[in-house]
Amino acid sequence: MHVLIVGATGRTGRDVVAVAVAAGHRVTAFARSADRTEWPAGVTAVAADVLDPVAVDAAMVGVDAVIVVLSMVRASDSPWSPILTPRDLHSRAAAVLTAAAAKHGVRRYVTLSAHGVADAAPRAGWLFLGLVRASNIGVAYANLAIAEDIVRSSSLRWTIVRPTRLTTGRPSGRWRAAADLVTTSLDRIARADVAAFLLGVATSDDHLREAVSLTGSPA
Numbered sequence: 001m002h003v004l005i006v007g008a009t010g011r012t013g014r015d016v017v018a019v020a021v022a023a024g025h026r027v028t029a030f031a032r033s034a035d036r037t038e039w040p041a042g043v044t045a046v047a048a049d050v051l052d053p054v055a056v057d058a059a060m061v062g063v064d065a066v067i068v069v070l071s072m073v074r075a076s077d078s079p080w081s082p083i084l085t086p087r088d089l090h091s092r093a094a095a096v097l098t099a100a101a102a103k104h105g106v107r108r109y110v111t112l113s114a115h116g117v118a119d120a121a122p123r124a125g126w127l128f129l130g131l132v133r134a135s136n137i138g139v140a141y142a143n144l145a146i147a148e149d150i151v152r153s154s155s156l157r158w159t160i161v162r163p164t165r166l167t168t169g170r171p172s173g174r175w176r177a178a179a180d181l182v183t184t185s186l187d188r189i190a191r192a193d194v195a196a197f198l199l200g201v202a203t204s205d206d207h208l209r210e211a212v213s214l215t216g217s218p219a
Contacts, residue, residue: 001027001203003122004063004106006050007070008099009033012112012166015195016067017043023199030059043079050084050093055099061101065108065202068097079135080154090147098154111147111158112194115164115183115213118145123213125185128165130204146163148211160211163194171196181213189216 008029046054
């Protein structure tokens with residue numbers, strides 16, 4: 001398959017590229033700094049802004065599946081640090097990407113959100129949700145909810161993936177995934193496991209038109 005990975009230079013995006021290449025897929029890595037990143041052999045880099053409809057349209061040509069792993073960039077990893085990207089990045093990108101994917105007949109559209117967004121909030125740990133509400137993480141969560149609605153309203157064969165807290169640990173190859181998943185504030189999952197799950201969904205009909213929460217194990 002030809003897989004377009006949007007947000008490919010982020011920490012999760014790089015893992016998605018790696019697992020897609022290892023699985024033998026043709027990969028296009030889309031990100032503003034894609035041309036300044038070292039990629040595995042065979043990866044096509046597209047350096048462009050996801051909010052540029054012309055660039056996104058061109059990148060969609062011949063694509064079978066899209067995996068969106070965008071994230072708002074903060075000045076540091078602190079939840080309270082200033083947000084450097086547009087505060088409506090997710091919703092604006094969703095509008096551009098879903099329109100282009102529908103135009104080009106992309107078979108599968110998979111996008112990364114977060115557990116605790118929208119209707120998943122009552123099923124997430126209350127301590128974690130307190131952090132979300134009190135910090136700039138909440139800005140991202142609010143906009144992710146809008147982006148999810150845009151994806152849901154599209155004609156695409158979509159899946160929304162909502163992981164718990166992301167870590168840089170080694171992949172375990174084990175996770176729990178369900179639309180009604182209930183977690184605690186200690187739940188977490190390695191980015192590499194999220195990447196493997198995203199690719200598995202993008203290359204199958206698993207969780208079709210479903211917002212699925214995903215976690216590995218408690219801390």
